[in-house]
Every structure is written in C-alpha cells, then in structure tokens.
Amino acid sequence: METTVKKFSATWRERLHSMRNIPPLMRLVWESAHDVVGGDAASRIVAALIPLAMLGVSKRIFDVVQARFSGHPLPPYFWWLVLAEFVLAGLGGMLGRLTGFLDALLADRFSRHVSIRVMDHASRLDLASYEDPVFYDKLERARVQATDRIAMVQAIGNVFQQFIVSASLCWGIFLFSPWLLGLLVASVTPAFLGESYLAFEGYSLSLRQTPVRRQLDYLRLVGASKESAKELKLFGLSGFIINEFTRHSDRIYEENVALAKRRFWLGSLLSLLGTGGYYGAYAFVIYRTVEGALSLGTMMFLVGAIAGASQNIQNIFSTSSSIADQSLFLTDLVEFFKMRPTVRNPPRALPAPRLIRDGLRFERVSFVYPGRQRPVLERLDLHLSPGERVALVGANGEGKTTLVKLLTRLYDPTEGRILLDGVDLREYDLDSLHRQIGVIFQDFFRFEMTARQNIAVGCLDLCTPARVEQAARASRAHAVIERLPGGYEQLLGRRFVGGVDLSGGEWQKLALARAYLRDAQLLVLDEPTAALDAPSEYELFRHFADLCAGRMALLISHRFSTVRMADRILVLASGQVAEEGNHKQLVARGGLYSEMFEMQAAGYR
C-alpha cells in the first residue's frame, strides 16, 4: 500500500515536473511563427467570449417574451436582439474556421522549424553520442516529437480558449449563486485526477516499452529491406525473424490491453460522477424557477451556462491531462536540445593554417572509447610532415580508423595532444579545421542523390562542373558515370524511383573523387582501394603522386600494393607505432611488416 502511495506521489511530482517543458515548447512555437500564433490567440479570445454574450442576449429575449405574456409591450430594440444573436452565432462559426486554418499553418511551420532545429543540433553533437543506445533512443523520440507535438500545441490553444469560456460562464453563474458554482467544480475534479493518473501510467508504460519497440523497428527493417533480402532468402531466416517479432509484439499488446481495461473502468466511473454533479445543478435551477425565484430568461441563462461551463471545465481537465501526458514525451526533445557536445569550438578559436609548415604531430596520445576499458591507442607518437605520403598498416581493430577520428576531431584524445603546426587541434575553429582535411572513411556514406551531388558534397560552396569532372577523372569515377543513362545527373541508389545502384567499387570511386575535390591540405583515405579492381588500383597508383602533390596524405590499407605508394609506412600494433620506414627498409628489417607482407605475397605464389 505504502509503495503504491509513494509511486502515486512520485508520479505526480514527475507530472508537474514535465509541465516545465511547456515554456520551451511555447518558445519553439513562437519562434516558428509569430504572426500565426498572434492571430490564433486573438481569434481564440474573441471566440471564447461569444458563448457568454449569446447567453446574455438570449436571456434578454426570453425575459422580454415573458413580459409580453404579462401584457407589457415589446421594446423597440427587440428584433435587434434577435439579429444580434444571429450575428454572434455566425461570428462564432467563422472564428472556429479561422482558428482551424491558422492551426493548420502553424502545424506546417512548427514541424518544419523543429525538424531543422533537430537536424542542426544533431549535427553539432559528438560522434560518441551516436554510438550510445540511450542517446539514440532520445534522438529517435526527439525526431518523432518534432512533428508529433503539434497536436499538443493545438491542445494548449484549446485549453486557453476553454479556460476563457469557462471563466466567463462561471462568472455569470457566480453572479446568481456562488455555491452552484462550487457544486459544479467539485463534480469534475475527480475525473481530472483520474484522467491524469491514467495518462501518466500510459506514458511510463510506453517509456518502458521503448527498448522493445526499437527491437521491433529493427526486426521490421531486417524482415523487409533491400540490405537484408539476399541473406534472408539464402539462409531461410524469415521464419526466425517473424517469430522474434511476434514474441516481442505480443508482450507489448498484453501490457497495453491491461492498461486500456483499467482506463475503461476508472474513466467510466469518474465520468458518471461528473454527470451526477451537472444534473444536480440543473435540477436545482429548475426547482428555483418553478418556485418563482428565477425568471424564465435567468433559467435559460443558467441552464445554458451550467451546460457550457461543465462541458468546458471537463474539456479543460481532459485537454490539460493530455497536455501533461504529451509534455512528458517532450522531455526527450527538451533534453535533446539541452545536450552540449564536448568536442566544440574554443571561445577564441584560431583559423586553421592555410599553409601547413610543421605538419601534424601526435604527442603521447591515448584513447579509450567511452564506456570501454581497453585503450585503443596508448601514448602514441607520430609526425606527418607537409607534402609527405604516409601509409598506416596494422591488423583489424588496431586503431587505424580511430586515429583518423582523432585527427579530424570527431573524438578528442583521452590523454596527450595532437598538434597542427605546433598548436593543439582543440584551439582551432572546427569548420576551418575540417576544410583543411579531405577524408574518406572506410564506411563512407552513399548519398542517394545524383552522381554529381555525390562528388560535389566534397566542396559544396565552390563546385564548378569542370572541377567535379576533373576529380571524377582522377578517381576513375568519370568512366563509371559516363556509362550511366543519366550521366552526371543520374540519380543513384534504389531508394527513389529512377535511381540506379552502383557496385561497391564504383561507389568507392565516387567517394574518392569527393576527397580529391576538396581543396584540403591533408588527404586521409581509409581503405581507398579495398573495393577497387586491379586496373583501377594501378591507375590510382600512377596518379597518386599528382593527386597528393603539395598535400599530406594518410593512407590506410591492408593491401600492400597500395601501401607501397607511400613515402613512409607506419605499422600500428598494441596502440603504438611499432615499426616505421619505407617498404624496402621494413621488409629488410624482418619485423611485423615483413611478416604480414610475406603472408600476403605467399597467397599469390
């Protein structure tokens, strides 16, 4: 029992806490469309005063009619009253349409604004965040909330309007009988409490279900996607995937049914209470009229006001309960916007040097991935001089890609520092630093856009068609593109109608062109030839010196034919540079490098 009470009060605290999300939400709404919000508020205020005005006019009409039965003449303004009622009704209808129209505009503007904010903010966050599943849940929910929360914005508008309607009607009721008002309010309160409690239960349930829902999304993707189709068929996996899916979704269904049942019983009971309160007040007014204490017009007014107020108060409760419920969901969006990257620009950021003189130095750099124990790099020292072409080799998992992530500041070292021309990378402006680096990762991204755009992303601002073509020739992508039906304007990938997919090596050539296009002083190629055929690799080899002319190049490869292109080769092992020298020297040395080289060469003999 005690735990239930504790749970209940905890849930209340949390619910109230969640209301703190409303101001930031309103700020977002306001940012997205001041004019629409202003118009919406104005039309809702006017619309909210119409019910009271109409009841006031009706009361007058009824009182005049009753007086007429007792022999009084009709006052000269009588028919104007009737006309006024008609005008008010017409105005109410029009304002209703107007708020609907403005809400629709607001929905579009808001979801566009929030989507942009989410993308913009996401792009600034640490790469490490993306590799954390908890963050990923948050991002997913924030993404959905970006477009979903507009219903909540409209609900806030509705509550605002319902509040003015109820306040004005209650004021009317209060003038006739204060305790009639008390009766009304008392009868709707339990319904509010109950609704809120149930809404919270719904939220905590769906929060608990999030990991399972992610699992379901993943299974849905695996069960029906282009990427998995080949393996699903050949390994006969679809039965297995469907079973897993059914198992997880059955559990969610059962939990939801249990909650829906409780919602049904408690909700019915509470709404019965509310109806009782309303009819109590109604009976009281009729009784007073029959007794002769109230005029017919007053009865009309009170009956209308009680009906309107109780309906609106109930609406306020249920709408605010749904707002509270939704604002709990909003926690993720608000927290997401509050997240700050750890890799960011220093207060007085330096521009990256336009001409690198000393090059890039790693000084006793150690790195441990967040949440991991084992360091990938341990007190690593390394120097890349300008104009030098260095190859990095090492077994899988030795930290080659990690090293690239560090020198591009996707991560910062755990210990030690990386210097560019003697200045810590952390001192430089991030954008300016990134402009000096052209990097193609092992898992480079395939933009499902045109061939030209795939290359031009390398230098979006100053990309002429001639430069794109030049880079494409250098990476041998030009020949691939020429064979496409649409040439450079051919849409790539299979996601959109008319798209053409490329082979792994063809995609890689495009990605290479992207790196060449970048007017960067440091070129980093992580496995640039992994998917290339022998002639392409040979060509790349022939042009490599030209391509890298005047820039530093860092090449990562498991292919010794590629590695040989470098002036200097570094062997990465146990988090450090274990050997270095050119190909000849390293083979002659008879260490790790020559061992790896011999093994690969033996395969060809």
Ligand SMILES: Nc1ncnc2c1ncn2[C@@H]1O[C@H](COP(=O)(O)OP(=O)(O)OP(=O)(O)O)[C@@H](O)[C@H]1O
């Ligand atoms: N995001 C990550 N979070 C945690 N650990 C990671 C992450 N990325 C890589 N690792 C771990 O860090 C180590 C080094 O990975 P890295 O990708 O740098 O290796 P690599 O030398 O590039 O290997 P490969 O030759 O296979 O490309 C591996 O043991 C890997 O498991």
Ligand SMILES: [Mg+2]
């Ligand atoms: Mg790698």
